[in-house]
Amino acid sequence: MTTYKEFHGRSISDPQGFWAEQAALIDWKQPFNKVLDYSRPPFAKWFVGGTTNLCHNAVDRHLATRRDQAALIYVSTETGEEKTYTFGQLHREVNRMAGILKGLGVGRGDRVLIYMPMVPEAAFAMLACARIGAIHSVVFGGFASVSLATRIDDATPKVIVSADAGSRAGKAVPYKHLLDEAIALSKSPPKHVVMVSRGLAPAAMVAGRDVDYAKLRAEHMNDEVPCEWLESSEPSYILYTSGTTGKPKGVQRDTGGYAVALAASMGLIFCGKPGETYFSTSDIGWVVGHSYIVYGPLLVGMATIMYEGTPIRPDGGIWWSIVEKYKVTSMFSSPTAIRVLKKQDPALLKKYDLSSLRLLFLAGEPLDEPTGRWIADGIGKPVIDNYWQTETGWPILAIPRGVEALPSKFGSPGLPCYGYSVKIFNEANGEEITKHHEKGVVAIEGPLPPGCMSTVWGDDERFVKTYWTSVPNRQVYSTFDWGIRDEDDYFFILGRTDDVINVAGHRLGTREIEESLSSHPNVAEVAVVGVADQLKGQVAVAFAILKDAGKVDTLEKRLAHEGEMMKVVDGQLGAVARPARVHFVTSLPKTRSGKLLRRSIQALCEGRDPGDLTTIEDPTALEQIQAAIRG
Ligand code: ATP
Ligand code: MG
Numbered sequence: 004m005t006t007y008k009e010f011h012g013r014s015i016s017d018p019q020g021f022w023a024e025q026a027a028l029i030d031w032k033q034p035f036n037k038v039l040d041y042s043r044p045p046f047a048k049w050f051v052g053g054t055t056n057l058c059h060n061a062v063d064r065h066l067a068t069r070r071d072q073a074a075l076i077y078v079s080t081e082t083g084e085e086k087t088y089t090f091g092q093l094h095r096e097v098n099r100m101a102g103i104l105k106g107l108g109v110g111r112g113d114r115v116l117i118y119m120p121m122v123p124e125a126a127f128a129m130l131a132c133a134r135i136g137a138i139h140s141v142v143f144g145g146f147a148s149v150s151l152a153t154r155i156d157d158a159t160p161k162v163i164v165s166a167d168a169g170s171r172a173g174k175a176v177p178y179k180h181l182l183d184e185a186i187a188l189s190k191s192p193p194k195h196v197v198m199v200s201r202g203l204a205p206a207a208m209v210a211g212r213d214v215d216y217a218k219l220r221a222e223h224m225n226d227e228v229p230c231e232w233l234e235s236s237e238p239s240y241i242l243y244t245s246g247t248t249g250k251p252k253g254v255q256r257d258t259g260g261y262a263v264a265l266a267a268s269m270g271l272i273f274c275g276k277p278g279e280t281y282f283s284t285s286d287i288g289w290v291v292g293h294s295y296i297v298y299g300p301l302l303v304g305m306a307t308i309m310y311e312g313t314p315i316r317p318d319g320g321i322w323w324s325i326v327e328k329y330k331v332t333s334m335f336s337s338p339t340a341i342r343v344l345k346k347q348d349p350a351l352l353k354k355y356d357l358s359s360l361r362l363l364f365l366a367g368e369p370l371d372e373p374t375g376r377w378i379a380d381g382i383g384k385p386v387i388d389n390y391w392q393t394e395t396g397w398p399i400l401a402i403p404r405g406v407e408a409l410p411s412k413f414g415s416p417g418l419p420c421y422g423y424s425v426k427i428f429n430e431a432n433g434e435e436i437t438k439h440h441e442k443g444v445v446a447i448e449g450p451l452p453p454g455c456m457s458t459v460w461g462d463d464e465r466f467v468k469t470y471w472t473s474v475p476n477r478q479v480y481s482t483f484d485w486g487i488r489d490e491d492d493y494f495f496i497l498g499r500t501d502d503v504i505n506v507a508g509h510r511l512g513t514r515e516i517e518e519s520l521s522s523h524p525n526v527a528e529v530a531v532v533g534v535a536d537q538l539k540g541q542v543a544v545a546f547a548i549l550k551d552a553g554k555v556d557t558l559e560k561r562l563a564h565e566g567e568m569m570k571v572v573d574g575q576l577g578a579v580a581r582p583a584r585v586h587f588v589t590s591l592p593k594t595r596s597g598k599l600l601r602r603s604i605q606a607l608c609e610g611r612d613p614g615d616l617t618t619i620e621d622p623t624a625l626e627q628i629q630a631a632i633r634g
Pocket of ligand 1 (some may be wrong): 367388389390392511512
């Protein structure tokens with residue numbers, strides 16, 4: 004048996020041989036003639052010349068052996084719907100959706116934006132795009148019109164697939180007016196909108212543009228749409244990061260590399276087997292939803308659960324009851340969700356038969372030891388922390404137990420996954436740090452393995468400039484996270500080098516919230532920081548300089564103004580982005596070079612030392628922050 008160390012070592016010393024073997028996990032129409040082309044670093048092309056199709060691999064190829072086995076299991080505790088689609092039925096629905104899209108003029112390389120709640124039609128739409136070679140761009144349903152409009156303008160979709168409403172904790176969350184507003188704001192409106200009506204909220208149809216899904220589905224009932232065979236490097240989808248630096252980055256994913264990387268990870272990292280059931284509690288709007296609700300499990304012939312609802316309705320046992328009922332073998336969730344469950348009756352963890360479950364995977368943010376231990380002990384299963392990014396599409400750090408069941412260490416997402424040459428660099432001088440326990444920026448030496456982003460959509464230069472540094476003879480990708488490595492090669496992530504906040508599992512750029520608040524006519528300048536919050540992980544707190552401070556000279560006026568500003572954010576970005584507090588100040592702490600000292604503001608909000616203030620321009624600005632917090 005190979006040790007994991009040897010396995011990883013070979014993936015780095017012989018990437019061609021290593022990945023050629025993994026490539027056998029998927030079907031190719033035309034075999035590739037070269038495993039890796041890295042002649043134009045940092046752009047890596049995997050499986051050059053090979054043609055394949057994600058939908059064929061996720062659906063069609065299983066028909067021969069598992070036509071009547073479960074493929075997509077839909078559970079909504081919001082509407083009470085529960086429905087299992089077999090591979091045969093999924094194939095039918097995807098063909099219908101593909102027929103609808105083709106009928107609306109969508110072809111290879113065209114973009115389709117999917118703005119949907121957690122309904123099966125969202126997965127049908129993603130797979131249908133893959134089938135016909137269209138590039139999907141899923142936008143999280145919690146985003147409101149301005150966020151949506153920016154993404155429409157960047158991806159310029161021919162068609163948008165949407166629904167009348169989502170649902171949260173039993174209440175309908177209407178989508179259609181937000182979509183209409185976004186299209187009105189957009190410079191490149193789509194030709195058509197396919198509307199899925201759930202009957203949850205009224206949705207006025209725009210004549211000539213909007214089409215009804217149910218009606219079209221009936222017309223395309225028996226469509227047989229062939230798979231479009233794409234060259235491995237052709238894009239499969241675009242997915243936007245949270246956009247700390249203003250404009251969100253459109254992560255572009257290839258086809259062949261992504262299929263191989265996901266298929267490999269299902270066995271090597273997630274220990275899932277064909278015919279078993281996978282349950283990821285994420286949302287299709289995030290990368291985990293793309294890789295591990297839709298594509299990963301289906302690629303290897305596993306059933307996947309798509310869940311609409313909260314973790315605690317009807318009670319905190321809902322997820323475990325799903326594990327019992329569908330005999331889930333691998334489950335994927337986030338530390339935030341576990342923190343929510345921690346507030347519920349712990350007896351719920353013991354109420355259901357979890358014997359089918361092997362492992363619980365958690366990712367998205369640092370997993371603190373008390374939370375990790377609580378859930379591991381509570382369900383009596385190993386918990387596997389794993390660290391990755393929208394950009395990479397699959398884990399960078401984990402314990403790949405499919406190779407060797409090495410122990411986990413609390414507080415560490417584990418070891419570099421095969422294919423990733425993970426290093427730590429000194430940010431100031433660009434040198435590699437080889438000493439154990441010395442903090443630096445976590446980086447990946449190029450080429451990035453299969454499945455990772457190929458570029459920023461429509462902006463190769465931004466891809467290079469944003470992520471890559473050239474160290475003599477080497478190309479290094481920055482994760483923008485701080486970390487250390489211990490003597491056993493386990494990594495620990497210490498936080499991010501930029502400023503993104505994580506509110507109850509939703510990643511929000513502080514810059515985006517600042518931009519939104521700034522659109523209030525009375526705001527001159529504003530700083531937003533993420534402040535630690537027991538329940539949500541983090542909340543946004545804003546400090547604003549007003550043009551007319553007279554508007555907040557009484558407590559009543561202050562509260563009213565604060566409420567008004569929160570409403571602006573609700574309307575533009577969605578309620579998830581709403582700051583918990585908006586404080587009013589007349590000066591903000593900045594460096595002499597004009598950079599906002601967000602880290603210092605954040606430290607004060609969390610009752611910590613504001614740190615090195617030698618470069619501060621106006622020290623009284625910090626006193627104001629302190630006074631504002633004290634109220
Ligand atoms: P943007 O790139 O626009 O700023 P983002 O980085 O918030 O967006 P994601 O790609 O969803 O969006 O998040 C990846 C980041 O989440 C990682 O870079 C890291 O900071 C954090 N993260 C993910 N998993 C873990 C983990 N297991 N432990 C610690 N941090 C994690
Ligand atoms: Mg990021």
